[in-house]
Amino acid sequence: xxxxxxxxxxxxxxxxxSANLVDEHLIELVTPKPNIPxxxxxxxxxxxxxxxxxxxxxxxxxxxxxxxxAGSLIGSxxxxxPFVNFSxxxxxxxxxxxxxxxxxxxxxGSDDQGTGKTIVIDYSSPxxxxxxxxxxxxxxxxxxxxxxxxxxLGYHVIGDNHLGDWGKQFGxxxxxxxxxxxxEGDDEDAIAALDKLYARYSALVKxxxxxxxxxxxxxxxxxxxxPEALAKxxxxxxxQARAAQPNHDDEARAWSLKLEQxxxxxxxxxxxxxDLTIKANQRNxxxxxxxxxxxxxxxxxxxxxxxxxxxxxxxGVAYRDxxxxxVVDELAPGLPTFLLQxxxxxxxxxxxxxxxxxxxxxxxxxxxxxxxxxxxxxLHFRQLFALARxxxxxxDIELIHVKFGTIFDQQGxxxxxxxxxxxxxxxxxxxxxxRARAVVDQASPDLSxxxxxxxxxxxxxxxxxxxxxxxxxxxxIRLDWxxxxxxxxxxxxxxxxxxxxxxxxxRKAAEEGVVARHGDATILTHPSETAVIKQLxxxxxxxxxxxxxxxxxxxxxxxxxxxxxxxxxxxxxxxLRAETPALRAARLRLVAATAQGLRxxxxxxxxxxxxxx
RNA sequence: GCGGGCGUAGCUCAGUGGAUAGAGCAGCGGUCUUCUAAACCGUUGGUCGGGCGUUCGAGUCGCCCCGCCCGCGCCA
Numbered sequence: 001x002x003x004x005x006x007x008x009x010x011x012x013x014x015x016x017x018s019a020n021l022v023d024e025h026l027i028e029l030v031t032p033k034p035n036i037p038x039x040x041x042x043x044x045x046x047x048x049x050x051x052x053x054x055x056x057x058x059x060x061x062x063x064x065x066x067x068x069x070a071g072s073l074i075g076s077x078x079x080x081x082p083f084v085n086f087s088x089x090x091x092x093x094x095x096x097x098x099x100x101x102x103x104x105x106x107x108x109g110s111d112d113q114g115t116g117k118t119i120v121i122d123y124s125s126p127x128x129x130x131x132x133x134x135x136x137x138x139x140x141x142x143x144x145x146x147x148x149x150x151x152x153l154g155y156h157v158i159g160d161n162h163l164g165d166w167g168k169q170f171g172x173x174x175x176x177x178x179x180x181x182x183x184e185g186d187d188e189d190a191i192a193a194l195d196k197l198y199a200r201y202s203a204l205v206k207x208x209x210x211x212x213x214x215x216x217x218x219x220x221x222x223x224x225x226x227p228e229a230l231a232k233x234x235x236x237x238x239x240q241a242r243a244a245q246p247n248h249d250d251e252a253r254a255w256s257l258k259l260e261q262x263x264x265x266x267x268x269x270x271x272x273x274x275d276l277t278i279k280a281n282q283r284n285x286x287x288x289x290x291x292x293x294x295x296x297x298x299x300x301x302x303x304x305x306x307x308x309x310x311x312x313x314x315x316g317v318a319y320r321d322x323x324x325x326x327v328v329d330e331l332a333p334g335l336p337t338f339l340l341q342x343x344x345x346x347x348x349x350x351x352x353x354x355x356x357x358x359x360x361x362x363x364x365x366x367x368x369x370x371x372x373x374x375x376x377x378x379l380h381f382r383q384l385f386a387l388a389r390x391x392x393x394x395x396d397i398e399l400i401h402v403k404f405g406t407i408f409d410q411q412g413x414x415x416x417x418x419x420x421x422x423x424x425x426x427x428x429x430x431x432x433x434x435r436a437r438a439v440v441d442q443a444s445p446d447l448s449x450x451x452x453x454x455x456x457x458x459x460x461x462x463x464x465x466x467x468x469x470x471x472x473x474x475x476x477i478r479l480d481w482x483x484x485x486x487x488x489x490x491x492x493x494x495x496x497x498x499x500x501x502x503x504x505x506x507r508k509a510a511e512e513g514v515v516a517r518h519g520d521a522t523i524l525t526h527p528s529e530t531a532v533i534k535q536l537x538x539x540x541x542x543x544x545x546x547x548x549x550x551x552x553x554x555x556x557x558x559x560x561x562x563x564x565x566x567x568x569x570x571x572x573x574x575x576l577r578a579e580t581p582a583l584r585a586a587r588l589r590l591v592a593a594t595a596q597g598l599r600x601x602x603x604x605x606x607x608x609x610x611x612x613x
Numbered sequence: 614g615c616g617g618g619c620g621u622a623g624c625u626c627a628g629u630g631g632a633u634a635g636a637g638c639a640g641c642g643g644u645c646u647u648c649u650a651a652a653c654c655g656u657u658g659g660u661c662g663g664g665c666g667u668u669c670g671a672g673u674c675g676c677c678c679c680g681c682c683c684g685c686g687c688c689a
Binding site: 033034035045048055080081082083164298325328334335346349375377378379381408436442458471472479480483484488489491497500502557564567571574576577578579613 | 616618619624626627629630632634635636638648649651652653654659669682683684685686687688689
């Protein structure tokens with residue numbers, strides 16, 4: 001699709017080309033820094049070298065030969081040293097952009113580049129039988145935003161919540177339930193109880209590990225004829241005997257195997273946990289505006305695994321070692337080996353993820369599969385992608401791991417039940433809501449309680465979402481409530497507030513019976529007006545860039561810049577008390593368009609835009 | 614040891630080969646009888662971790678160091 005700025009770039013390109021001084025392939029246009037009074041620039045350095053004249057001379061000659069066609073969006077072309085600087089025609093841009101926004105409405109900024117193509121996004125993917133905590137928020141929020149962005153770019157997007165509902169962790173859960181009994185209570189309570197059981201069981205596993213490690217240490221000292229060890233011979237033998245007994249880890253692994261093999265009790269407990277978790281998570285998803293097209297957990301792929309393991313062996317990318325484990329050796333230089341099957345015949349997550357790729361390829365024929373997963377799993381995905389390719393799968397699919405950093409507590413420690421520093425997602429959202437509510441109560445006491453609640457929810461949740469989307473997600477982050485729930489400065493509430501101000505103006509205009517529809521946009525030439533219009537014009541490009549970079553923060557940045565531009569306009573240009581009725585009408589169109597643009601941008605982030613705050 | 618990531622203002626971060634490196638927070642000083650003060654204005658604050666190189670031009674690309682984080686076959 002060609003938007004106003006696309007046309008501007010095309011026209012500028014044509015102007016340079018038509019001077020017949022430089023080759024097409026040497027024409028690269030760049031966006032100047034904000035302090036340069038231009039909207040597009042052609043740096044002539046490389047072309048000048050090719051042509052054999054000094055850059056400033058070349059720039060000068062291009063400008064001399066430049067012919068701006070009638071109706072062009074180019075307002076002026078000047079040579080500034082070695083640069084050819086193009087400026088937009090403010091009236092022309094205003095007319096074009098407002099027209100586009102009004103014509104496309106909530107589709108303004110969308111594109112058709114993805115038409116007919118499918119993208120699968122794998123996001124959120126919490127573990128079953130665990131309460132969702134802040135650690136799950138990043139994948140959920142980034143994934144949902146990417147869903148909106150690619151959808152807006154015209155792709156058919158499939159969102160899949162790849163639940164962690166299989167594997168040894170369920171062996172642990174089941175073993176714990178068998179040992180200590182099935183928790184009672186409602187969904188959330190039962191899951192909280194399961195969290196505790198799991199922690200209790202892992203502690204035992206850790207103890208076992210310590211025991212085996214100690215036994216091994218003494219065995220080694222014994223081998224080396226260490227005097228102390230020799231003296232404690234009997235005690236060591238007893239220690240080794242204890243360590244050699246099947247322990248909690250073995251028990252868990254056995255239960256996970258039983259689960260895979262369809263043991264009725266294991267299946268029943270597993271199903272109970274899955275249902276429980278899906279129900280409990282739904283409330284978080286509803287609050288965050290997160291929706292999935294599929295919820296296919298790891299268990300879904302279980303029936304495919306045996307055949308795939310055989311296939312991997314037949315194709316020579318894997319082999320069964322002497323213990324019976326199926327091993328995949330270096331698929332590429334420096335890529336560590338990994339397993340597809342345990343020596344006790346249980347499967348592993350690589351196996352299930354491989355099956356998942358095969359399934360998605362067959363069912364959805366996507367052009368991309370995007371995994372929104374913690375950066376710590378980088379190696380896993382490199383191995384997985386290499387394996388899929390080595391087996392001949394996903395030849396025409398781009399496999400993409402969108403990585404993000406880990407959340408640590410304020411002291412920089414990992415979040416863990418043992419450290420007791422877990423922050424649950426629901427608690428975070430509640431706190432965000434409460435803080436926003438306090439501000440609403442103070443700022444807008446006249447609103448109904450119902451309206452205040454809705455605003456507090458939109459603003460509080462918006463703040464949380466924005467906090468995860470406003471920057472490049474690769475860095476690790478420290479849990480900081482003040483920052484996560486920020487409602488000032490570069491934050492969702494600021495953007496929402498500017499949107500609400502637009503709505504307020506439009507509401508008052510409607511009350512006064514002012515009609516905006518036929519306002520002449522070409523009279524919007526005040527610098528603050530032009531700045532807002534230029535921002536609006538940038539949305540389509542921001543959406544494309546966000547897609548190319550898998551980076552919602554590009555949209556967040558656009559929203560913030562737009563809100564700031566609106567703020568300056570709000571300060572400099574009165575709408576309802578504009579100097580003339582024509583100006584008032586034109587500004588009303590601009591305000592309506594800005595509100596629309598902000599709504600669209602926020603929607604791509606998954607953030608609501610209340611009309612009042 | 615090998616692999617990945619990060620390092621830009623006191624703090625959190627933009628800056629994807631171009632012109633004088635930008636925001637927010639925090640600090641300091643101002644602005645509500647005027648379309649919502651969740652706002653606005655002014656101001657303080659930088660050896661872009663260090664070095665060498667490539668280039669007309671490097672925060673950005675390459676190499677080498679330094680620091681921090683993460684990962685590396687029977688967990689996910």
